[in-house]
Amino acid sequence: MSDSQQPVSSSPFIRQWEDTRSDVLNAVAAVGESGWYILGERVRRFEEKIAGYCGRTHAVGCASGLDAIELALRVLGLRPGDKVLTTPLSAFATTLAIVRAGGRPVFVDTDEFGLLDLDLADQALEHDSEIRFLVPVHLYGRCLDIGRLTDIQSRHGIPVIEDCAQALGAAHDGRPAGSVGLVATLSFYPTKNLGALGDGGALVTDDPEVAELAGQLRDYGQGAKFEHLHIGMNSRLDELHAAVLEDVFLPRLEEWNTRRAEVAGRYLEGISNPDVRPVPASRGFQSSWHLFPVRVPEDGRAAFRAHLEAGGVPTAVHYPTLIPSQPALSSGPHEVIGTVERARALTEEEVSLPIHAYLLDWEVERVVQLVNEWRAERGNGDSAGADTATGDDVEGDDLRRSG
Ligand SMILES: Cc1ncc(COP(=O)(O)O)c(C=O)c1O
Known part of the structure; x- marks a missing residue:
């Protein structure tokens, strides 16, 4: 088939596999040969590397970007019913994490670029002292104004959790996305800029206590084996994903x-x-x-x-x-x-x-x-082609359409 007859690829997966196949298989073999599949050396090493990439001292791998936000809110002490300010335009996961953690989402509008309007966020925080957390999203890979976010965080004394699921590698005035908040969260969903061969996520932070507690919560709330300090969850990044991410995709x-x-x-x-x-x-x-x-x-x-x-x-x-x-x-x-x-x-x-x-x-x-x-078409609606449109209710992160 000539180029002119082929459809444009919506996702990278087939070509990525061809390109990385032997390195991925080597990484998988190394995990198999290690005989260790859950929370071992590969997760620890990947956490070190991804923390470094984000300019942070600690990372905690978990099962998804959704879980990373929930873990962050729980670690930072969200109480049932606490208000959490966020954006109305994002993957639903951003808000779902807030609700699952027991919070009450509060929305203000975005700016014309689709990013949370920081003037409105500032005003909301000014007027409602019950808002206890801010979860901004660096949407589409565009980085919010890091200077303003830092200012809002310190003036209102409010913990910021940056949702960086779409923004690994983004920056504002040279300051990277993920560098403001007490915690920043990542997703390794396959379509993300750093996507795993399946689900995965992480939170990054400079606070060792936050990292320690998140590390316990993701693993049944265990402090030591069979010692359950908290009501935790099972949200662990697999050794296999960590190995592929560290050896093959992050580089x-x-x-x-x-x-x-x-x-x-x-x-x-x-x-x-x-x-x-x-x-x-x-x-x-x-x-x-x-x-x-x-x-x-x-x-x-x-x-x-x-x-x-x-x-x-x-x-x-x-x-x-x-x-x-x-x-x-x-x-x-x-x-x-x-x-x-x-x-x-x-x-x-x-x-x-x-x-x-x-x-x-x-x-x-x-x-x-x-x-x-x-x-x-001007003035007479939108009849042309409406039958064949793919439908406006279709999201783009569709893993079934590859190649
Ligand atoms: C902005 C944003 N936040 C959170 C998530 C959730 O990530 P995950 O799919 O890994 O749970 C996504 C991914 O869809 C996202 O795009």
């Missing part, structure tokens, strides 16, 4: 992030269409380019996606529904302060173009060409 992360940045650079340079606005790239931040979001007119989104899909370009929406509007929260405790209209507009207008470290040049050029060809 390639910089190279992979560089390729993501090249792809993003080409999109930013090549996309020229009045109806398609890339969510801007700068304002002092260096993105990890986890995603490449663009905005199109709301009533043209289905047609835009159908146009790309017909040309073999898969797209996704991050995110089609605001977190406070999710059915799971309808009867659950939460608060929305003010309107969340900027976040809502993104749920209606955002489209994520393909981006990953194994995207090929011809695929990038195909995306640019198709994006530039498209024109929104």
Whole structure:
């Protein structure tokens, strides 16, 4: 099949496997030969490396990014019903972790870039002294203003837990995502910039007591074997995942992030269409380019996606529904302060173009060409292509679409 007939790959997995296969198999063999599968030397070594990568002194591996946030909140002393300020636009996991830890999520709007509006967050903290934690998200790989976050943390004396699931490698004014909060959390879900061959997560911190308690909580709350100090959980990073991450994927992360940045650079340079606005790239931040979001007119989104899909370009929406509007929260405790209209507009207008470290040049050029060809229909709705649209309720992190 020639390039022109092939669809653009939505995920890197098949090519990543071809590229890393022998190193991965060696890492797996080393774990098998060690005869140790749970919380052994490989997890300890990977924790040391990932803490170092994040500029932190400690890391605690766990089963997912979701669990990392829950563990962080529990370690920092969240009590049932405590209010936790966060963003209405993120993976649902950010809020789910708050609810699972027993907290009450409180939402303020995002800015026009989809990041938590730090002015609104500041005001909310000013007016409501019951808010006890702040969980900001470096969404799409874009880094929030680290200086402002640091200032908010110290002025309000409030623990910040940075959700860095999408932001490994992102920075603001040279200061990395994950460097502000008492704790920062990571996800190694396969589509992430540093993705495992399955689920995984970690929290990073400079506080040895936080790390020790998180290490106990993830392992049934054990201090020593069969001595259960806390009501913990089973959320352990497997030796197999740790070995593959440490030996094979972490050493390639910089190279992979560089390729993501090249792809993003080409999109930013090549996309020229009045109806398609890339969510801007700068304002002092260096993105990890986890995603490449663009905005199109709301009533043209289905047609835009159908146009790309017909040309073999898969797209996704991050995110089609605001977190406070999710059915799971309808009867659950939460608060929305003010309107969340900027976040809502993104749920209606955002489209994520393909981006990953194994995207090929011809695929990038195909995306640019198709994006530039498209024109929104004016004045008569969005009938064109609506039948063939992939549907706005589809999220992009779909592991079934690989290669
Ligand atoms: C911003 C954000 N937070 C948290 C998570 C949860 O991570 P995991 O899927 O590893 O539980 C994700 C991943 O989907 C995410 O994108």
